[in-house]
Amino acid sequence: MEGKKTVRAAERALDILLCFTRKRELSLTEITRMTGLNKSTVYRLLATLEDKGFLVRDSETDKYQLGFRVWELYANLSRTDDPAILFLPEMERLRDTVEETVSLYFRDGFERIRVQAVESLQAIRRVAPLGARMPLAVGASSKVLVAFATPAEQRAILADPSWPSSVDRERYRRQLEEIRDQGYATSVEEREAGTSAVSVPVLGRDRRMIAALAVSGPVERLTMDRMKEIVPRIMEATSRMQKMAAK
Amino acid sequence: MEGKKTVRAAERALDILLCFTRKRELSLTEITRMTGLNKSTVYRLLATLEDKGFLVRDSETDKYQLGFRVWELYANLSRTDDPAILFLPEMERLRDTVEETVSLYFRDGFERIRVQAVESLQAIRRVAPLGARMPLAVGASSKVLVAFATPAEQRAILADPSWPSSVDRERYRRQLEEIRDQGYATSVEEREAGTSAVSVPVLGRDRRMIAALAVSGPVERLTMDRMKEIVPRIMEATSRMQKMAAK
DNA sequence: AACTTGGTTTCGATAGGTGAAACAGCTATT
DNA sequence: AATAGCTGTTTCACCTATCGAAACCAAGTT
Known part of the structure; x- marks a missing residue:
């Protein structure tokens, strides 16, 4: 291989x-x-x-x-410009307004990796171990990370032979377009039973994506309506993050 | 070997x-x-x-x-109880009151390692790269790390064959006693020309030392008198840290 | 065109890594 | 007390996977 x-x-x-x-x-x-x-x-x-x-x-x-x-x-890794630390305060702020777990994801090859997370303070909440790696095929953040990748990267990702056959690529591709249009992605019990999530890209200067910011929680609390409601909140956070990253 | x-x-x-x-x-x-x-x-x-x-x-x-x-x-390293993160707010607070660079050191074998630092905001200041390793033979924090180690560890350290011959062990041993008595150590241009430092141990529950907290800066500003003046400030900080570490 | 300077590949000799098995030290079980 | 069972540690003969020299490319420089 x-x-x-x-x-x-x-x-x-x-x-x-x-x-x-x-x-x-x-x-x-x-x-x-x-x-x-x-x-x-x-x-x-x-x-x-x-x-x-x-x-x-x-x-x-x-x-x-x-x-x-x-x-x-x-x-000696990144440090000063390390988004995992840089964005933390902003993520906490978002957590406090939406009262759900907030995670930050990077893409690494054909996986995404959770680089930072602040947990909802509610008793029932999504726990999110740092450094966890997940497939790019499922989940709101995965779709964001693919949808806003460069065309070349996107091709490479979709050509990945290890892509699970259970995921229909054509349907996925159509989803990606939709996500690019509306600027966010949602998922309901897609990767993990009982949890849903909304995710928005964090773009750097020159519009290149640097990460995906996601809010996730139990399906009962995080309904479709609720997610649409909090999308603007997340976008406020990402736009502030983008300003931080730009300097 | x-x-x-x-x-x-x-x-x-x-x-x-x-x-x-x-x-x-x-x-x-x-x-x-x-x-x-x-x-x-x-x-x-x-x-x-x-x-x-x-x-x-x-x-x-x-x-x-x-x-x-x-x-x-x-x-996945320590994390929740990671002093490097846990103590950061307290270190920033100390930096703001003394207006000099504040560093946190651990002992690792026959070296000390700077695990956290917040820099003075003044134009002339000591810059402190994280993760840097230094010998235990010189410097205020080194002496603290040795003086408050367990007797067995101390013996091992002082028996280290790589100990520089330029450092008189007898004199060093006497210094250690003094440091244990007064509870802090100072150094003037000992390891690095132009800089002096004061250091105080951070003790965990059961009185075992977990780290050394140091304030360092240019000799002109950080005179002996000034250092003695700020010792109580540092001790306030370490005692609060100790409470955090205990829980 | 000859000469650097950097990354990449080949290949044969053998250093040195490997795994089975034995050993030691400890605790729980009989 | 003897036994079994579970660790971590050490030994040793085999042979494979690692090593280094040297060749090879591909871009720059002189």
Whole structure:
């Protein structure tokens, strides 16, 4: 599939690191189970990761968790212009007016990734783990991220062989046009049972999309009417975000 | 040195990742130079890192930079109880009252690492890159981090063979006692010419130290007298932080 | 046209990573 | 006390996947 020549040992080490996006604390055996690798292989790789400071182990439980080095790398990632931090205040403000969970998504290849979220304060609410990756085929934000991508990107995405066959591409394509027209997308129990969502693109200067901002919640509360009602609220937020991103 | 059996390929991959803490954008040849590895080795490892999403390459310059996966990992690092975020408001408050740069340091092995910083708003100020690593032998925060470590940790640190010979251990040990007595440490042009700093430990519940909070600035402005003056300010901040950390 | 400078590919030799299995240390169960 | 069961750790012989030199391209420079 991937033509590139890669290094297996390194690949495995990175896979192990990524296990920690699913669970904060992991023991050696848990990791061997998750990765399907041999126990001693994992053992050696864990030793390397620990040695380099990417993992630390809790002195009591002996379980591993992500170490300082991750933090260090993060600190050198984007930073000042990091929308995940930059937009946070605006997202909180939106959350307070609509009283539902607000999420910010980026597109990364054929997936979207939740880079920031502030949760509704209501008892019944959508919980949204950061860093979660989801397919581009379903969900309001996915459709926004595809609809406002450049034509070339769009072609690439729709040509993706891993696209689920359950999603009718023609119908999807028509939806995209509609979304471009009205400037927002909605979804009702599309990706996740019991939740619906509205999403709006966040455009940078030169009109290129940088992210999708979404409000999501339980279907009972977030009806179609309610969503249409709050679209202007979201747009206010995104337009302010766009001003921030422009400077 | 390190008795543990580690995996070389993985080690190298991680080394390459860490190069990006020094420079945000790197090309293949730059990395080969920095690491001293063979060009094709680096090439393959970069392919692996890119494949796994830890690096992305800029379509124009062809240079690599850290990718989303780093963000994803970070998002799953501590988080809720992450002092780097938790203490930020308190640090800003302190910055506003003392009008100097405020930094938060953790100890990691035989180094300290700047995990958070808010900069003085004055024109002349200490700039403080996040994630920077510094030796434990010099600097106000280093001394705090050593002085308030557990006896066992302290022994380990002082026994570190890489300890610079220029630092007199006996004198250092006496300083530590003094610091424990008075509850804070100062330094004048110790690690960095032209800057001085005051530092105070942030203790968690059960009195164990979790970090060192420091105020630093140019020697002209941050005189000994001035530092003694602001010690109570810092302590107010740390005591509030301690309450936050306790819950 | 010869010479850089950067990324990419090939290929044979062998370092070194791999996995099975044994070991050790601990707790729960009999 | 003996047993079983679950960790993490270490050993070792095999052989594959990794490595580095060198060749190869493709763009710029001189």
